[in-house]
Amino acid sequence: MKTIIEPFRIKSVEPIRMTTRAEREEKLRAAKFNLFALKSEDVIIDLLTDSGTGAMSAQQWSAVMQGDESYAGSPSFERFKRAVTNLMPFKHIIPTHQGRAAEAILMSIFGGAGRTIPSNTHFDTTRGNIEASGAEAHDLNIAEGRDSQSLHPFKGNMDLQALDAFLAEHGDAVPVVMITITNNAGGGQPVSLKNIRATAALAHKYHKPFIIDGCRFAENAWFIKQREDGQQNRSIQDIVRDCFSVADGMTMSAKKDAFGNIGGWLALNDDDLAEQARVKLIQTEGFPTYGGLAGRDLDALAQGLAEIVDESYLQYRIRTNAYIVERLDAMGIPVVKPAGGHAVFIDAKRWLPAMDPLHFPAHAVACKLYEIGGIRACEIGSVMFGRQPDGSEKPAAMELVRLAFPRRTYTQSHADYIVEAFEQLQVEVDTLRGFAITQEPKQMRHFTCQFAPLDASGDRAAA
Ligand SMILES: *Cc1c(COP(=O)(O)O)cnc(C)c1O
Secondary structure, three states: OOOOOOOOOOOOOOOOOOOOHHHHHHHHHHOOOOHHHOOHHHOOEEOOOOOOOOOOOHHHHHHHHHOOOOOOOOHHHHHHHHHHHHHOOOOEEEEEOOHHHHHHHHHHHHOOOOOEEEEOOOOHHHHHHHHHOOOEEEEOEOHHHHOOOOOOOOOOOEOHHHHHHHHHHHHHHOOOEEEEOOEHHHOOEOOOHHHHHHHHHHHHHOOOOEEEEOOOHHHHHHHHHHHOOOOOOOOHHHHHHHHHHOOOEEEEEOOOOOOOOOOEEEEEOOHHHHHHHHHHHHHHOOOOOOOOOOHHHHHHHHHHHHHHOOHHHHHHHHHHHHHHHHHHHHOOOOEOOOOOOOEEEEEHHHHOOOOOHHHOHHHHHHHHHHHHHOEEOEEEOHHHHOEOOOOOEOOOOOOEEEEEOOOOOOOHHHHHHHHHHHHHHHHHHHHOOOEEEEEOOOOOHHHOOEEEEEOOOOOEOOO
């Protein structure tokens, strides 16, 4: 059979409240045109993030009831640890409430002023934790990863030459080498097994520990199986084990590839480092057999890890994105290609070339998408990155709209609905106008800032 179906039946449903376009236009105005300020009940299809928004399975919900809430020595922790080490053979598994808590603990060990930490691309919370420690974060993704039209099969790869030169130049200032799989900031673009191994070998040549940010390890392994020579007949589990067996540790957000609504962990092989990490864990998260989580969460994650490596699930998941990218591409809408693992990206700079980037073209697309279809996406462009520390404005490198897909939550007809909303958006694209920011905090403004629409001449439109 050719048709790739959702490999699950639906036992429990959440109703979607349908709204009219007029209603949505009113809601958006009331939200001062910030999509983060919308109530989720006013959203028809919510693609703001794939983090913690997935659907748990019947087995996960029944695992929740097996959760043992003992403060110390809970069997839930043993089940969680077994599920993690079955895929990632690390010696010490340290549960945390989210991925960023694992990063904060890691940076309490490796961070500090005068240090610099390379990765293919640090995710923003990783970068935030590195910088908060006083260290610098450095991105060394291959050039193809920054070209939205390059069809390179592993656009998340580390630039190995650049890493070698970086390690030679910075020597003792580099405490650790990291890599993010898949590369979230680049749209979920994968890293090849060969590149992971070569990055590990380089790190070890310079006697540096190698840590993987493994949030989307299963999606990454699926791409390796599809695209990398010699990997086609291997199981996802074996590929995952190979990826992590060359690393000295990992950080993880279990809100991604563990089907959790919350959770994360830090894993390490080194006994001394693990001891330091556990001291910090007790100070900031909790006792080492629960970290920042309830026993029931640990059991849900243990079951989620058994389910995430299922090939029919991964095929359906990756295919949904690829399908939307193919349809939008055929309509002439500029998309980042090839499709990544967890998100579809629209390149708004190419779609609206006449709009000043500081009038926020990607934000204009995201707002119109909400008005037309009730679809909530996320701007990743000059709203997010344009404000400089001195308060001035500088356009971001790219103006992207991200549609991130929650796991097992939406179906093929939702995908077709999204495509139809873009068909309408294309009809209206010449009417799109930019925005001005009218109120903003000094940092992380995209979450809370307020906007006013501009008219065709770039002036503030009459209210
Ligand atoms: C989500 C994410 C994190 C942070 O995890 P949280 O659970 O949100 O704290 C870190 N790295 C990557 C690649 C992520 O996608």
